[in-house]
Amino acid sequence: MPLNFPLAAHTRQTGTRATTQENTMKDTDIKRLLYTHLLCIFSIILSIFIPSLFLENFSVLETHLTWLCICSVFVTAINLILYLVVKPNTPSKRSSLSYKVTRFLKCCIYFLLSCFFFHIIFVLYGAPLIELVLETFSFAVILSTFTTVPCLCLLGPNIKAWLRVFSRNGVTSIWENSLQITTISSFLGTWFGAFPIPLDWERPWQVWPISCTLGATLGYVAGLIISPLWIYWNRKQLTYKNN
């Protein structure tokens, strides 16, 4: 897969018409990106308010695990729907049913693997090994939802492509660029979410893993907001070599 030089300092001279066409294409792309991201944020907000209509005593802090599950389901669903509707990447040439099924199954396996991977990382970072396994795991699930699910939607179960996106000069489209930003900001949010745990404020949200999940959610939302803006801001500098 030839995938070099997506980010040049300035656009090459490829004829005025081609440039303007590219620019308008890019603008529409950025707009679509913004709308999809707003929908994602909306789904998170919904996951906070909708369950309280059906469930008694629902609150984000007290029934945290329930909220995590609901939020994860909502975000996954909206990601899938958006992926099917917007179709950000070029459709694969092979479109047989069996191929699609294996692809979907592969995605599920990848998702599970990433949950286990995050769980292990959390334990290595100091999460309790035996106690609170369920909490830790649901934290891993929500972080996977914020990071792995968009990757799966956009790039498919293709680790090579993932690694490409997350290296210097690896992005080839606006979508991948925003994926990079949201994923990194989710991780950063999670990381900063661990900071209030040792403080002696004795707030309910300082309990493991609530501050971290909240941090991850905030980081994800921040990434969703920042990435269209950042891309819009730097649209002159960004050129992607689409294959």
Add this chain to the structure above:
Amino acid sequence: MQKISVLLFLIWVSFLFYMGIALFTSGFLLTRVELTNHSSCQELPGPGTLPWGSQGGPRACWMASRFSRLVLVLIDALRFDFARPQHTQVPGDPPVSLPFLGRLGTLQKLLETQPHHARLYQSKADPPTTTMQRLKALTTGSLPTFVDAGNNFASYAIVEDNLIKQLAKEGRRVVFMGDDTWKDLFPGAFSQASFFPSFNVRDLHTVDNGILEHLYPTMDSGEWDVLIAHFLGVDHCGHKHGPHHPEMAKKLSQMDQVIQEIVKRLENDTLLVVIGDHGMTMNGDHGGDSELEISAALFLYSPTALFPGTPPQEPEVIPQINLVPTLALLLGLPIPFGNIGEVIAELFSEVKDSQPRSSALAQASALHLNAQQVSRFLHTYSAAAQDLHVKELHQLQNIFSKASGDYQRLLQSPQGDAAALQTVIAELRQFLQGVRAMCIESWARFSLVRMAGGAALLATACFLCLLASQWATSQGSYFYTLLLPMAWGLAGAIVCAGLLAATGLTLDLVVLGALVAVGSLLPFLWKAWAGWRSRTPLAALLPRPGPVLSLLLIRFAAFFSDSFVVAEARATPFLLGSLILLLVAQLHWEGKLLPPKLLAMPRLGSAAPAGPPRHNSSHALGLGVGLLLCIRLAGLFHRCPEETPACSSSPWLSPLASMVGGRAKNLWYGACVGSLVVLLAAVRLWLHRYGNLKSPEPSVLFVRWGLPLMVLGTAAYWALASGADEAPPRLRALVAGASVMLPRAVAGLAASGLVLLLWRPVAVLVKAVAGTPRTRTVLTPFSGPPTSQADLDYVVPQIYRHMQEEFRGRLERSRSQCPMTVAAYQLGSVYSVAVVTALTILAFPLLLLHAERVSLVFLLLFLQSFLLLHLLAAGMSVTTPGPFTVPWQAVSAWALMASQTFYSTGHQPVFPAIHWHAAFVGFPEGHGSCTWLPALLVGANTFASHLLFAVGCPLLLLWPFLCESQGSRKRRQPAGTEADSRVKPQEEEEPLMEMRLRDAPHHFNAALLQLGLKYLFVLGIQILACALAASILRRHLMVWKVFAPKFIFEAVGFIVSSVGLLLGIALVMRVDGAVSSWFKRLVLSQQR
């Protein structure tokens, strides 16, 4: 010469830091010597007869007791204005303005209705106004400082003479209820006690309700002589809500209720004391010396009349500790030995007969006893310590002897008039107040100037480290730039100090040192300032890349929060793990991590050094995961700080001897010895891989034979120590002898090993050279022996290359199947072999000082530093001609790992957590009067990780060169993967490894200097953060419990680290010198 100037420069920078620490410490940590002498009833404090001796009842001591019972109600943080009577214009209308005013109505009522029975004082507490220090003051009558240099750091128990001890000695029944700080201070002194936890500041009611449950039944039962109730609610309310909260009104009203109930139950022979130990600020905090913090209420009441006169309009202001001698004499006890308080004289006047003379005489006799006791204390103290002013001491002694003489004369002449008595009283009081003022001067005052000066010096030294580390590599002739101002400043400062000394001004040693430091700094800063404008902006000096800088900033900021200091044992591994993942992610981002053939997840092969090496970067991910795993495992050996009650310490930190159950003990013993053997085997394998263990050099021989002996000795000692009780009685003597001898033998072996290493640090197999005398010499450009250093620098790499060719040719002919010998001539790894050997030799005696199972942590320590070095080396490319640099992330990770290991070896930065048993390793009978040896042993135990990591610091520079051999081997592999195509073979020659450093000795020295400066900077900002936190938060609730101990530990750790760093760099330089002379000899022998 260059080497010496590098060392000198590092020593100078360390000296700057030391002076900063010393200056700050002298202003912040006020010290005092604790005396263990006790007053006794039979022995009067001075010459004279018992004044009341003839009529002394059963409870008479130095004076007859006036009260047989005492109720002491200690309301924590009862500020004076909380208890102050409200003189409102409209009676019965409480002021609504402030919630804490006028709530203690009972006191006001008593003062108004029974003016002869009750009295309110404004008592002035001495800083530090923290509860523990106040309790010490209120029972000993002295001025506790933070570091009371006693002989017992392990517990908080008061060793000085105090009221509680005197009460217990006299057989009085002391009943206590309330704050559990008393349990630590007076273990086992109470006949009956109910303690309640004081730590949870948010809980306003548990302690108070607990007291109230016991208070009235106990009072009614009558089974007590002294009853102490320590209420915490008011203090906690202050911390939680502040004094201006309605909750405070409720709490004070509850206290009022309590006092009312107690007053109802008082009998005629009982004295009631209501006292606040300190005040609180507007925000409800305390600890410092502001007016609101030090003013506390003191209220006395008795059903019998106490005072001859009515209370003054404005309550009298008295020092808080005046209560101690007063209570002692009123209860018929001797005044505690170390008391410097003054009796409240009006309590000792005769109430019944209003004749002025007898009243004055009673007062004078109480004061005289008091003064005699204080004078005795001063005499003893000044013999034990030198921190009191000699001149003032003399003056005070003169006042006392005059007053005492006057008093004796008045006693002789019964018709002496009242006026003369009054002058004697005035003299005695003058003496007592003078003593107090002098003691405050030397014991109980922060010196803000010194604190600020120390912190500024530390900050400047940190800045200097940044600046100089930049210059060290960038400038050509940096040594003169660095050395010249330093020499000038030093000379100037010495002259200045000499002048001061000549003019007769007495100067503190600390101040003098700080002056020298500042004086030597100034020219340097001046030069920096002069060359500033043309140079890069300030931001360019800061550690890079950005994430590392922010990590350092987070660590810096974390020292300002007591929660983070307490939780540092968990926070450090978290930060370290983040840094490691960051390194891995950065490698990936740069495209260095992965050959595109992914998912062949790299194994953890590097853990076993014998494994066939692969390309560095391909297993960086494995290294990262392995490191995280090591850190997590080391975190299992965790000792809890006492502030977190929910946490439980690891059971593995206790010695094996405390275990019950033979099987588990044996298994653990096996694991410990196993870890020792694995450690030894790993080190030997590593040496074998990079070097040649067959060389006949003494240091190699030591590695081969001495290290196993040390392992054997350690294992045998552990066996004896863990099973000492089970030894048959016949062997007791033998076991005892062995447990004395074995640790000493191990330490002796280690010392001899280090000496051997220093004597012959180069262990190169010379035999091969001797075997093949060559005719074709490489030294064609020269005729005659090399004369200058430059010649040698040129020649040495040539010889090295030549030798390698030679060896390879021979070896490939003889044993071509062995791929291990390519780099195996020890010359390429000569520096790191020496450092690793030194570390191993150091590790064993240090290990011996710890509990047995910590050996697993030591194994992890070596493993994880090995992994970290590999990971860092994977990210660094070797720049062939220099300049060599060590990146900031490497230094920060190293420092973080040092403090992580400090915690995982079972330490905490608080005094009770020090492993005191380390002092008895090898000295089971104790040390007698010797104090430096146990201090050394305990210090080595506590700061083992600091020492090891600091000595190992040069490895950070050396390791990338060491890893070069692996890269080159990969190159020769036929498989042409994409990774290989990226690493193009630029040169065909064999890896020079560490000989590259010798290629450019100038850059080598610069790199060593830079490494040292960077490490000192990373440690320096930690100590700076601790100092700033301790000085900014000196009013904080936790300052004496968290921040001050942290500062002390960090300061000592810094000193140990800097010494270790200097030793490590000196070792590398010694090896360098030895290599030079070895080459010289080689060249000479070739010439012949």
